[in-house]
Amino acid sequence: MTTPAPTANDRLLRAAADGDERAWAEIVERYRGLVCAVVHSYRLQDADAHDAEQRTWLRLVEHSDAVRDPQRLGGWLATTASRECLRMLRENRPVVTDELDAVPDPDRGVEERVVDADTVARLWRIVAALPPRGRTIMMELFADEPRPYAEVARATGIPVGSLGPSRARLIHRVRRCFDSGAVVGA
Template sequence: MCTSHDQLGAAELVRLARDSDQVAWSELVRRFAPMLWRVAAAYRLDAADAKDVCQSTWCALAAHLPRLRHPDRLAGWLVTTARREAVRLHRREPWPGPAPETADPRPEHRPESRALRSARDRLLWRAFAGLPDRCQRLLGLLAHAPELSYAQLAGAVGLKAGSVGPARGRCLHELRRHLAGLGLELP
């Protein structure tokens, strides 16, 4: 069978990569590498650390490929793995803030603004953690991999392609509800 690898779905590419098909591996990397870079960039890592996150994620996939239970959800697996790698790296080497003499004078960069933003972010993550797993995966993919099509999102989260939009709306409504319960109202 002579099928162009760029027309295959993630699950089929995973199956071929398991069978040592290097073209399938190349297609997986071509297709998902930009997404991994965006995940690393979301953690404000420098270029070398972002490369480490991406490389570690691909190495983890190579190690887990034979045991990957849901190859049709590869995008979600890659995003989750890259996020964990970025968090691990970020905890090891926290992002340095600006030196006091070079601190940004804009109001949104003042310590009090950063403290309020930090408190708001903690509430947001607390509300996010209270969402069902499927909502966390869907909203996480939408935030960290906006280039994914609804069909790809559906495959990664285990939904039908036509259900992604309504599920997204329900998940955002639930997130707003959790935030309101924590005292944070959104416009």
């Protein structure tokens, strides 16, 4: 049985693993667009997207000898970039800012805390009246311990990259209902 002749990617990966900077530059040049496209499909913030790209290249440096089929280096990089994006999303769980800022402040008076508790209850009634998918998104992302975007995406069937825009639309809808005094389903 003969061994297959080494391919261009075989040679590049071996040379890169041996410290050849030109080989690394060639690999990056060939696959930079692919890695960028995968990362940007997750719609991360610019700094997070840059970090995910850098982490993808770092994983290749760390595991270049583990690439089983160098001919499929593009697939390996795409999968690695996707995993790095998901890791970024898990690490950067959404922080509730002023969208639902009616959480009671313990330093405030009793009357203000009652009004705040009433406001929170009203907000959650509006959320409860949302369609099932929207309700799930809001409850999962604004829970005391929010679930990672990847888990919420699986639970709702919405792509991870679409959760942010969906969340923004839902917040706008809840705010509109809250300001008008209406309930979503009404």
